[in-house]
Amino acid sequence: MRAWLARPVDPLSLVVFRFAFGFVLLFGAVRFVANGWVESQLIAPDFHFTYPFFSWVRPLPGYVLYAVFAAQIACAALIAAGWHYRFACVCFFVAFTYVELIDQATYLNHYYFVSLVALLLALLPLHRWGSIDARRSREKAEPFAPRWVPFALQLQIAVVYFFAGLAKLNPDWLFRAQPLRVWLSARSGFPLLGPLFDQEWTAFAMSWGGAVFDLAVPFLLFHRRSRPLAYLGVIGFHFMTGALFPIGIFPWVMIAATLVFFDGDDLRGLGRVVGRVAGRVGRTPSSPRAPTSLPSPASRSLAGLGLPGRSLRFALVGFLAIQIVLPLRHLAYPGPVLWTEEGFRFSWRVMLAEKTGTLYYSVTDPSTGRSWEAFPGAPLTPLQTKQMAFQPDMILAYAHHLRDRLAAEGVADPQIRAFAHVSLNGRPSELLVDPEVDLARVERSLSPRRWVLHHPDL
Amino acid sequence: MQTVTGSRSPWAAALLACSLTGCLGPGFDRSAMLGQIFDTVILPGNSALTVAAGSLDAAARGFARSPSEETLAAVRSEWYQAEIAWKRVEMFQFPGMLLIHNAIETRPARVAFIEGLVDSAADSTAAEALDAATIESLGSTSKGLGAIEYLIFESPEHEAPILEAFGAPARGDLLVALTGNLVSKTEELQRFWTAEGQNYGQTFRENDSEGADIQSSISLLANRLIEMYEMVMQRKFGVPMGRTTDGVPDPESVESPLTGRSMDLLVANLESVLRTFDAGLDDYVDYLQDAGTETSLSANIHSQFASVFEALDRIEAPLEIAVVEDSAGVAAAYEEMRSLLVFLKTDMAAQLGITVTFSDADGD
Numbered sequence: 001m002r003a004w005l006a007r008p009v010d011p012l013s014l015v016v017f018r019f020a021f022g023f024v025l026l027f028g029a030v031r032f033v034a035n036g037w038v039e040s041q042l043i044a045p046d047f048h049f050t051y052p053f054f055s056w057v058r059p060l061p062g063y064v065l066y067a068v069f070a071a072q073i074a075c076a077a078l079i080a081a082g083w084h085y086r087f088a089c090v091c092f093f094v095a096f097t098y099v100e101l102i103d104q105a106t107y108l109n110h111y112y113f114v115s116l117v118a119l120l121l122a123l124l125p126l127h128r129w130g131s132i133d134a135r136r137s138r139e140k141a142e143p144f145a146p147r148w149v150p151f152a153l154q155l156q157i158a159v160v161y162f163f164a165g166l167a168k169l170n171p172d173w174l175f176r177a178q179p180l181r182v183w184l185s186a187r188s189g190f191p192l193l194g195p196l197f198d199q200e201w202t203a204f205a206m207s208w209g210g211a212v213f214d215l216a217v218p219f220l221l222f223h224r225r226s227r228p229l230a231y232l233g234v235i236g237f238h239f240m241t242g243a244l245f246p247i248g249i250f251p252w253v254m255i256a257a258t259l260v261f262f263d264g265d266d267l268r269g270l271g272r273v274v275g276r277v278a279g280r281v282g283r284t285p286s287s288p289r290a291p292t293s294l295p296s297p298a299s300r301s302l303a304g305l306g307l308p309g310r311s312l313r314f315a316l317v318g319f320l321a322i323q324i325v326l327p328l329r330h331l332a333y334p335g336p337v338l339w340t341e342e343g344f345r346f347s348w349r350v351m352l353a354e355k356t357g358t359l360y361y362s363v364t365d366p367s368t369g370r371s372w373e374a375f376p377g378a379p380l381t382p383l384q385t386k387q388m389a390f391q392p393d394m395i396l397a398y399a400h401h402l403r404d405r406l407a408a409e410g411v412a413d414p415q416i417r418a419f420a421h422v423s424l425n426g427r428p429s430e431l432l433v434d435p436e437v438d439l440a441r442v443e444r445s446l447s448p449r450r451w452v453l454h455h456p457d458l
Numbered sequence: 459m460q461t462v463t464g465s466r467s468p469w470a471a472a473l474l475a476c477s478l479t480g481c482l483g484p485g486f487d488r489s490a491m492l493g494q495i496f497d498t499v500i501l502p503g504n505s506a507l508t509v510a511a512g513s514l515d516a517a518a519r520g521f522a523r524s525p526s527e528e529t530l531a532a533v534r535s536e537w538y539q540a541e542i543a544w545k546r547v548e549m550f551q552f553p554g555m556l557l558i559h560n561a562i563e564t565r566p567a568r569v570a571f572i573e574g575l576v577d578s579a580a581d582s583t584a585a586e587a588l589d590a591a592t593i594e595s596l597g598s599t600s601k602g603l604g605a606i607e608y609l610i611f612e613s614p615e616h617e618a619p620i621l622e623a624f625g626a627p628a629r630g631d632l633l634v635a636l637t638g639n640l641v642s643k644t645e646e647l648q649r650f651w652t653a654e655g656q657n658y659g660q661t662f663r664e665n666d667s668e669g670a671d672i673q674s675s676i677s678l679l680a681n682r683l684i685e686m687y688e689m690v691m692q693r694k695f696g697v698p699m700g701r702t703t704d705g706v707p708d709p710e711s712v713e714s715p716l717t718g719r720s721m722d723l724l725v726a727n728l729e730s731v732l733r734t735f736d737a738g739l740d741d742y743v744d745y746l747q748d749a750g751t752e753t754s755l756s757a758n759i760h761s762q763f764a765s766v767f768e769a770l771d772r773i774e775a776p777l778e779i780a781v782v783e784d785s786a787g788v789a790a791a792y793e794e795m796r797s798l799l800v801f802l803k804t805d806m807a808a809q810l811g812i813t814v815t816f817s818d819a820d821g822d
Binding site (some may be wrong): 198 | 485487488670674676688692696700701702703704705706708746747748751755798799800804805807808809810811
């Protein structure tokens, strides 16, 4: 194993990965700003749903937030070019993760993926190949990469697909073809394929196909013979989901990231094919020259890198271990994770639940005995209002916000009960939260939430 | 209405047994459903509003010419008809129509500004002060159905009784200028929907492709329907009863405080929601429901609508009085409305696969 991990390989895939991923990050940050989301999602709301342990993360003043995005854009460009690479990776990771931690309503699995890869890139020496850093310093320039460097990135991607596939092995996905049935039937005007989306069997075929794809594709990508087909599958799958659903840059992130599975020769072959199709023989601009031959394992020490140092090894193993534990943490909580959402985030549960909810709070002022109802709405953003209606931790957070706001207005110790009527995957709505429980007195914690009701059909 | 039989065979058998075309059930004709809603609810609603606005304008002219108990009763009655006709199309506010809708009604009216208009009209020749261009340029709170209501119904802000006040011609001139503007706004709205103008009816009918696309007609319509319903329940009903504010009734916050007809107005709003649902959305949500679901969602929604209307019917006093004197009846109606809200905002939206409340952010 150690020998395998230290084996020198062609670094072209790392160069392509760094360039493609940096470019997608750059595009993503520009798109976020251009869509006006800095203003609408981060600056405008007067209340933010913070994460446990990170409630100290607050939105900075507007002009600083724009500077944070400028930093993301600049760092993404530096990562792509491999210039001041380590600094750029750390800076991008901090700037990007900070923005993601501002509000739970904006959580997306692919944003989490970007944060993870940015952190991983900061640990890996991808600036040693095909980079400005490598050109400027002879010391850093290496003709070969040790196998563990691409392997770390490949494992990261494999974790995403595998756990996304594992999460699909649930009764709704497999036996009710939900939520794809609801989603597809709403898109039956899609060009050419639209009429198919009205058919039940299409939803079943796509559900099962999607589960098999997610579970199998990491293994197929690892093997050279199945790799071209698997990558075609990756492109097809992500193009399809990108065309059908509003998932932003996610398809591009994954299409770019999975390039790291290819050998240098494969990529050159691919480049030639692409080049021929485009009418010119080209090569990725920053790709290094092809090594004439790989050194034998015996001479690998000449490559100058070998295995990672002790602390880096420790960090990489820990990084991976955490990612295997997090998607499984829902097992520590009672009830189905799709309903309770305990252990839902950071677990690659992508496209698994179509939830809609109606939420209001019943407020009682104990000093007067008066009761009334509070419907969350403006100045919360539409996105916040939508997300909080079916996520218990957000329902609790807003109950605390109401409590504190009322206290400031002179209503001491108000009782706050939530009525959240939620539909999961097309089922009739059910109450998500126990309306008998006074949420003003429930503390936020990671222990199982006794005030979340069980779904009678789950 | 539409045939609602889809292919219900298990997927594996279906894949093996049918050729591609053999597997395609008839599906649901969304464009036909949208066309039906346009033809049977929106278009006749807009025509009725234009006609009612014309009648109001004629009655206003008659009243301005010779103010009397009879002509006042006539203009009030026509105002009421126009207001009800408006409430039946108020929910159909689609992209590009905001300004027209606002000009037809934005409450509450700015009474101080309206009195200022009367004064300035009295100081100059009415033809100059109150020509169509001037009224057109007014802010929406100074014109439309709300401002007309203020002029023709008794209000604590009026210095003199109505008939006496209309003895001065400037007041009548303003009334006629406002009803004239209302007529042109309702005609503008009608043109927006038809081929004489922007032909939005065509867009509405054809833009059925992507239900989840926030710009598609089904998504826009469902969102407007739910917003209208929430507006009625939370604002027009919940605020006067104090249920959605601080528990203290606030009778003056009813929608039409001078007329005692606020309940009729919100019932007309609710009827337009039900009519829209009945014109095809009911069949569509049933079509989308899982096969074998015991009670159809549309049946649940219909019976809950019936409960809401029954509970509202039982409230006999005008809303501003009922919220104080019949709190039990008002509370019962509110509870029924809230149950219906869940059916519409959660269950119906879940079947439609639409995102309630507009947000253009990504999902995953």
